[in-house]
Amino acid sequence: MNGKNLSPRLKKVSSLVPSGVRLADIGSDHAYLPINLVLNKRVNFAVAGEVAEGPFLNSKSEIQKSGLSEFIIARLGNGLEVIQNKDHLDAVSIAGMGGILISNILEAGIEKLSGINYLVLQPNVGELELRNWLQRNHFKIVEEHIVAEDFHVYEMLLAVPGEMALTPSELKFGPILMRKKSDLFIKKWNQELSRLSKIKEKLSGNADLKMQTKLKNIETEMQLIQEVLS
Structure with missing residues (x-):
């Protein structure tokens, strides 16, 4: 996998990112997602955030190799701390972590979500806890996908500012996923x-x-x- 060829999971995550946004990808994992989105002219500008120096240096290297340093900035920081006012971001993506960890990252940096219009989130587990956090913090789910990769099934969602009141079933299964009832x-x-x-x-x-x-x-x-x- 690289920035040009995403895994099935990240490819599905990328499809949820609205076109034309300025994005912060938290826990960017070699910056593959923002690189792909910029290469495909889906994203105008991106921040690739990493909490550890090794992954941060990997992201920085991949961005330079892709010739996209003008459009993507790698930053070292804890969660949403990598977001700066001058970035004028309107979207945040967090993929490949547990739902509780994603919720904790969003909670810790909640002041940074002011002005953010889109959350693209892909929890590996703990989907119910993440949906609960979104509901409590005035975000509503507008799209959900499910995909299989390497014998694991991943759920992902797009949320925007707004109110929702999910039933216990919707919290567990996903309000849109349970309506679609795909084969997977x-x-x-x-x-x-x-x-x-x-x-x-x-x-x-x-x-x-x-x-x-x-x-x-x-x-x-x-x-x-x-x-x-x-």
């Missing part, structure tokens, strides 16, 4: 249903109170999945 979405949750069914079978004969409580929670979760898939 159905496959993912059928696999989860199968996994929970095996756990349920193991716990069924256990009289321990804690195990029975766990069993009840699993049965509730299975019922929720079955309702969404039906």
Whole structure:
């Protein structure tokens, strides 16, 4: 993978970035995403942010090799600290981290989100927690995608300033993903249903109170999945 040829995951993330924005890509991982977006004339200017020196130097090197130093700046800093007023950014992307970590990054730098019109987020896990954070902090989800890569299924979303009131099912499954019900979405949750069914079978004969409580929670979760898939 490189800036010209993105992985299926990052390619899908790139499709969520609105055309013509000025972007901060947090945890930029060699700056592949901003490089691709600038090369394809989708983004006018980008900041590639990294919290550790090694990845920061990698991003800087990739930007220079691509001849895009005029359009992309690599910056070393913690989360949204890399955003400066002079950048006039209107979009932030964070991909390839857990949903709780993404939420923490957004929370820690929430003052930097003033003037940001688009959040492009791809959590590896913890999607529910991230949707919860967006709802609490006045962002609404306007698009969601799901993609498979290397035996893992990734969910990603585009959020804009606004209000939303998600149901427990929408928080868990994604308000747009559960309406689309793509083949991959159905496959993912059928696999989860199968996994929970095996756990349920193991716990069924256990009289321990804690195990029975766990069993009840699993049965509730299975019922929720079955309702969404039906």
